[in-house]
Amino acid sequence: MSESKKFSVYLMATLPIVFWGVSFAAAKVALEEADPLLLLFLRFAISLPLLLALAWRGGEAALPTKKQALVLIFMGFMGFYFHLGIQTMAMRTSGSGMANWQMAASPAAAALMSAIFLKERMSRTGLLGALCAFLGVTVVLGLGTKGAKGISIYNFGDFLITVSMLNWAAFMVVTRWLFRDGGYPPLFTIFWEVFFAALMCAPTLALLRVDVGAAARFGAPTWEALLVLGLLCSGLAYAFWYRAAAAIPVPRLMVFQFLQPLVGVVAGYFVIGERFTPWLILGGAMIVSGVYAANSHK
Template sequence: MNAALAPTGFAARLRLDALELPALAAIWGISFLFMRVAAPAFGPLALVEVRLALGGLVLAPLLWRARAQFPLRLWPKLALVGAINSAVPFALFAWGAERAPAGIGAIASAMTVLFAALVGFAFFGEKIGKRRALALLGGFAGVGVLAAGKSGGTGAAVGWAVAAGCAAAFLYGVGLHLVRRHLGGLPPAAVASATLLSAALLMLPAALAQWPAQPVGARAWAAAALLGLLCTGLAYALFYRLVARIGAARTSLVTYLIPLFGVAWAWLLLGEPVTAPMAAAGALILAGVWLARREAH
């Protein structure tokens, strides 16, 4: 009986995986919309504090379950990774969201894969073959198109937002290597909670100093809460669930979908235009990501 039901169960799981991957991309894509809505009311630092704290608390039960694997001597390392992989990139994306359309940050975030390859080459002795070199050139060409093009904001503001998004993607690339080399073997979702909560503690003094003097409206609070609970805490949980079930390589396909969802959400819900420079930049960056992943495998 069990053997007869096994194919049906397997097919159902495949269908679930096929739905969960685009669902994760949609959740991470809409995070840029939430930042665009909430950042002007909160400011970058206060918004990031809310995001980190709520995201870390969602995953806190997983950290508590694995607490024996997190001795006190490990926490300075967790705090450093939290700053590099969460606090500063989140703040950079939020800062950019005050100045440029949500789609700009979503497209720039795809550079994470390329920066991870560059960081691996520069600091960890990893090789870059011809395809990855071409991928990096294509990606940086896309960044140039994105920064130079008129994309729903003033040229200077868009350029600075692209720079902030690329700096955030670079830090994500550094964070990937740090987690892999220094936190490997620990439960990934528990690590995510520990780094988020550590980052929240690090950011707290600056966030309190920059807390908005005027009351924050319900719309901005809702966007901030969804950014923390849905786009950070629950999204991380879904990400690690997918990694466990279908592997890191297949889960990384989400990289291709996040910019598409980010731009689509901003167009659908905020009425932000999809400009020719945004489309060209996205195509160049995603082509670079595709080339980089082909060489990696």
């Protein structure tokens, strides 16, 4: 991989983390007015036109075959309807700090799964880099701000985030396998997965008798949060992430997720006024250095 290509791929792996780092805070804002399932459906609906435009521009807009449709329906359920659904429900009781902390464990789970099922392993330098990044996450979340309450008592929402983290690691391993198969281009794949996930929401909304008309009464903050979740966190983020996933082995790609808690803490500064401490600089430097080390080898 050339240096320019490597820079492009690594940039596409970094930008989603920036978007996802603020997604938990955005979800908590939207949940003040929106039902979790309605929030999920609107998030998908907002992202679909953008994903279709990106797939069209990339020459990947096409109808799936019957075999592909069955796979994409399963992936849409696993990676979006179920994954984002339980995350959205979790944010009613789980804190954004705890959520970011738990998602930081997904690289380890994904590395183990990819080593078993895909035979993709990290070098010794990569493992040391991942360890450095994880220790940096500990410093950032534990000492990086003043006024933070720290890790709360583990509740049901936190449990859902744990399930989400394990599911996400497994989902990324299956996604990497699909891309290696060659029949599932990244933008084609992400569009249809989100499309089928949105379709799954419709009967569930009817079954649970969710008041869809409540969307007309949403205030500006809720719609702003929905736009962030739909366009950035579900649209651009997944388009970039899938492009990166097609080029980088899972263990190295997932190390980028160690950046998410750092972004979350910085977002907390602007959203709820948490103050930085010198530890944030140290922890952030450890995370960035660890991610670089894990991806610097060929």
